[in-house]
Amino acid sequence: MARALSNVPANAKRGKVIEIKTLTRHPMETGYRRGASGEEIPRDIISRFTCTYNGAEIFRADLYPAIAANPFISFFTVATESGELVFAWTDDHGKTQTETAKITVL
Amino acid sequence: MDHQSSPGGATRRELISAAALVPGAQLLSVLMASPARASTPDGMEASIREFVGEASMREGRVKLEVPPLVDNGNSVTLTVSVESPMTEADHVTRIAVFNEKNPQPNVAVFHLGPRNGKAQVQTRIRLATSQKLVAIARMSDGSFWSASVDTIVTLAACLEG
Numbered sequence: 001m002a003r004a005l006s007n008v009p010a011n012a013k014r015g016k017v018i019e020i021k022t023l024t025r026h027p028m029e030t031g032y033r034r035g036a037s038g039e040e041i042p043r044d045i046i047s048r049f050t051c052t053y054n055g056a057e058i059f060r061a062d063l064y065p066a067i068a069a070n071p072f073i074s075f076f077t078v079a080t081e082s083g084e085l086v087f088a089w090t091d092d093h094g095k096t097q098t099e100t101a102k103i104t105v106l
Numbered sequence: 107m108d109h110q111s112s113p114g115g116a117t118r119r120e121l122i123s124a125a126a127l128v129p130g131a132q133l134l135s136v137l138m139a140s141p142a143r144a145s146t147p148d149g150m151e152a153s154i155r156e157f158v159g160e161a162s163m164r165e166g167r168v169k170l171e172v173p174p175l176v177d178n179g180n181s182v183t184l185t186v187s188v189e190s191p192m193t194e195a196d197h198v199t200r201i202a203v204f205n206e207k208n209p210q211p212n213v214a215v216f217h218l219g220p221r222n223g224k225a226q227v228q229t230r231i232r233l234a235t236s237q238k239l240v241a242i243a244r245m246s247d248g249s250f251w252s253a254s255v256d257t258i259v260t261l262a263a264c265l266e267g
Contacts, residue, residue: 017223017224030209032209053221056221058219058221058222059216059217059218059222060216061214061215061216061217061227061229062215062217063214064210064212064213064214065208065209065210065232066205066208066210066212066213066214066231066232066233067214067229067230067231067232068180068181068182068229068230068231068232068263069180069181071229071230072228072229072230073227073228073229074228074229075216075218075222075226075227075228076222076223076224076225077221077223078221078222078223080221
């Protein structure tokens with residue numbers, strides 16, 4: 001999916017703490033702005049981000065309108081086993097966009 | 107006095123008074139809209155109280171990094187790190203970030219656990235004006251630790267872009 005990006009090392013030694021970076025395309029419209037003719041632009045933000053590692057949730061973030069457009073989030077995790085990391089961004093309307101990254105643990 | 111009618115039917119006096127009123131009314135609505143929406147230091151205190159509850163909070167263990175001088179408030183890199191071994195017995199469970207003067211006091215809440223290995227998160231935020239930011243970490247033993255930082259914003263978010 002072109003709308004979301006993640007940066008996860010392809011290989012890692014077991015037990016190593018690795019950094020994970022994620023970025024997705026989204027306007028994060030605050031709901032506080034007005035359009036050209038003065039009408040309020042309705043709020044539309046990603047309010048939740050989760051990361052699961054082989055099905056188990058390892059990180060979650062609740063986001064508010066103060067997060068900049070195209071939200072960037074980075075965090076760390078311990079490389080425990082080979083498998084899949086799934087990132088999910090959920091917006092105010094409950095629509096979820098996901099991205100998957102594979103990791104090989106040596 | 108002789109009233110001279112304009113083509114639209116309104117008198118000269120009516121047109122002038124109408125023209126004078128419009129910008130005033132717009133300005134008034136802008137002035138009235140902003141204070142009701144803006145987060146205040148009190149609003150931030152209330153949100154922090156909601157997060158911390160009855161527990162006591164101490165300064166320390168948390169490091170909050172934001173550029174001291176921000177050129178563009180639309181995208182400001184913010185890093186929070188917490189001193190913690192991140193073991194099953196002793197780890198950070200949550201990190202919350204609050205601001206003083208954006209329209210809302212909340213910025214983000216991050217949920218962590220021992221599997222993170224290192225208690226550090228980074229994101230990009232909006233800043234409406236120069237203000238104080240506060241980061242609070244909740245540890246697995248139920249204690250709360252905080253750090254705050256003051257930033258100066260030269261181009262504000264929320265107004266343009």
